[in-house]
Amino acid sequence: MNNIFTTNKILQRSDKENLLNQKGIAVWLTGLSGAGKTTIAVALEKTLHSKGKLTQVLDGDNIRAGINNNLGFSEEDRIENIRRIAEIAKLFVNNGIITICCFISPTEKMRSLAKDIIGKKDFVEVYINTPLEICEKRDVKGLYAKARKGEIKDFTGIDSPFEEPKNASLNLKTSEMSVEESVAEILRYINRIKK
Numbered sequence: 001m002n003n004i005f006t007t008n009k010i011l012q013r014s015d016k017e018n019l020l021n022q023k024g025i026a027v028w029l030t031g032l033s034g035a036g037k038t039t040i041a042v043a044l045e046k047t048l049h050s051k052g053k054l055t056q057v058l059d060g061d062n063i064r065a066g067i068n069n070n071l072g073f074s075e076e077d078r079i080e081n082i083r084r085i086a087e088i089a090k091l092f093v094n095n096g097i098i099t100i101c102c103f104i105s106p107t108e109k110m111r112s113l114a115k116d117i118i119g120k121k122d123f124v125e126v127y128i129n130t131p132l133e134i135c136e137k138r139d140v141k142g143l144y145a146k147a148r149k150g151e152i153k154d155f156t157g158i159d160s161p162f163e164e165p166k167n168a169s170l171n172l173k174t175s176e177m178s179v180e181e182s183v184a185e186i187l188r189y190i191n192r193i194k195k
């Protein structure tokens with residue numbers, strides 16, 4: 001076996017993956033606000049962590065508050081938001097980290113942009129499929145009420161479209177499944193493809 005210190009070659013992804021004893025992958029959760037993306041991501045991360053796997057959750061809060069704090073919600077800014085997120089996710093994935101991305105990513109264009117940047121074989125699209133009525137009833141952050149009153153414009157599902165994912169690897173109906181069941185489905189899927 002080559003000693004990594006005897007060559008100038010930059011460490012490879014496989015070196016990182018061997019160190020961590022895991023494969024890097026991006027799990028891309030798409031769905032309406034309140035669908036359950038963050039809830040499922042947190043539970044998924046805890047489960048993986050307890051199995052000794054290194055993970056990173058990327059979500060609207062940690063991204064929009066930091067690297068993307070100069071972006072708004074115009075079509076152009078939403079695309080740029082996703083482009084940067086995908087580039088960041090790719091860095092993590094190339095370090096062997098299981099990267100769980102929670103973004104509404106409402107259009108096919110945005111999701112395929114993310115897939116193209118991250119790379120098809122490292123990208124698992126998971127549709128957190130919760131009907132608008134249920135998301136609105138949950139109204140976790142009170143955003144739907146504000147959107148209905150016109151206090152927030154271009155809110156996805158209300159006055160901005162959400163295109164149903166056609167190419168998702170998994171379609172999780174949270175109105176029929178517990179958080180634990182959703183996590184189990186995702187784990188089953190990624191374990192199968194990353195053997």
Ligand code: ADP
Pocket residue numbers: 031032033034035036037038039040102128138140174175177178179182
């Ligand atoms: P998002 O990140 O998609 O905006 P959140 O995870 O912040 O959504 O909010 C989803 C809300 O729905 C949470 O309050 C969560 O407890 C609740 N919820 C109820 N049932 C489920 C379920 N089966 N799966 C995921 N979330 C659920």
